[in-house]
Amino acid sequence: MNTELFHCSPPQADPREPWSAADFEARLRDCESQYHIHHPFNLRLNRGELQPFQVRAWVANRFYYQVNIPQKDAAVLANCADRAERRRWIERILDHDGRGDFGGCNAGGIEAWVRLGVAAGLTREDLWSHRHVRAGVRFAVDAYVNFARSSPWEEAAISSLTEMFAPKIHADRLAGWPTLYPWIEADGLAYFRSRIPLATRDVEHGLDVARRWCSTRARQERAIAILRFKLDILWSMLDAIAHAYPDDLPMESRP
Numbered sequence: 001m002n003t004e005l006f007h008c009s010p011p012q013a014d015p016r017e018p019w020s021a022a023d024f025e026a027r028l029r030d031c032e033s034q035y036h037i038h039h040p041f042n043l044r045l046n047r048g049e050l051q052p053f054q055v056r057a058w059v060a061n062r063f064y065y066q067v068n069i070p071q072k073d074a075a076v077l078a079n080c081a082d083r084a085e086r087r088r089w090i091e092r093i094l095d096h097d098g099r100g101d102f103g104g105c106n107a108g109g110i111e112a113w114v115r116l117g118v119a120a121g122l123t124r125e126d127l128w129s130h131r132h133v134r135a136g137v138r139f140a141v142d143a144y145v146n147f148a149r150s151s152p153w154e155e156a157a158i159s160s161l162t163e164m165f166a167p168k169i170h171a172d173r174l175a176g177w178p179t180l181y182p183w184i185e186a187d188g189l190a191y192f193r194s195r196i197p198l199a200t201r202d203v204e205h206g207l208d209v210a211r212r213w214c215s216t217r218a219r220q221e222r223a224i225a226i227l228r229f230k231l232d233i234l235w236s237m238l239d240a241i242a243h244a245y246p247d248d249l250p251m252e253s254r255p
């Protein structure tokens with residue numbers, strides 16, 4: 001357990017100078033080494049070493065994360081009293097839930113992830129029933145949503161900054177999967193393509209919030225602890241998926 005995150009030191013003047021803005025951002029970005037792009041399961045996934053059932057398991061488990069993102073973001077909004085900040089943050093919900101007629105580019109990220117699942121051989125019911133979601137994935141995702149519900153909105157915003165590292169992981173999938181997993185219909189990869197500019201936009205907002213909120217060294221260090229907590233969430237999701245879907249999983253248990 002990352003006790004730093006829940007250590008509530010008594011309020012006291014912090015004698016230490018805050019890091020410069022550049023140094024603080026560099027320290028946030030230094031956490032990249034703990035990003036789930038380096039997880040053994042993700043390395044195998046992006047090297048084409050997984051069997052179709054393991055890719056389908058990953059898609060079905062990550063769907064639970066995706067459908068919970070709008071509720072996490074709604075929790076951020078609920079804790080935010082600033083209209084201007086809410087107007088920026090609400091875009092994230094619509095990016096995932098969709099807009100207007102839900103058609104084409106308005107379908108939203110959740111619908112695009114369903115398309116990924118269907119392209120990989122799952123049914124919509126496989127995804128929406130969450131029947132393949134493992135306990136460790138559910139636990140990690142629920143911990144993320146509950147953190148957003150129970151924390152100052154600025155801290156929940158900081159926890160989304162793992163997306164500083166997301167464009168690379170999406171680009172890896174777009175570059176490799178068509179060759180590594182030719183059995184996945186190409187339009188299923190649209191989510192990854194759509195996410196890269198949105199992640200970049202969202203990270204600009206998240207870093208803006210972090211710079212303004214973390215005016216003391218203590219808050220800067222708390223921001224690092226929060227980011228590490230979120231990195232643990234992503235990492236532990238892959239731990240649970242890798243454990244539940246080994247190469248020799250009996251046929252009857254394979255999605």
Ligand code: AHQ
Pocket residue numbers: 069109159160161162163164165166169195
């Ligand atoms: O598809 C992803 C997504 O919509 C989000 C929202 C954001 C958040 O609010 O925490 N994080 C995130 C991420 C998405 N995809 C992950 C992936 O590996 O495909 C990466 C993940 C993140 O880096 O936090």
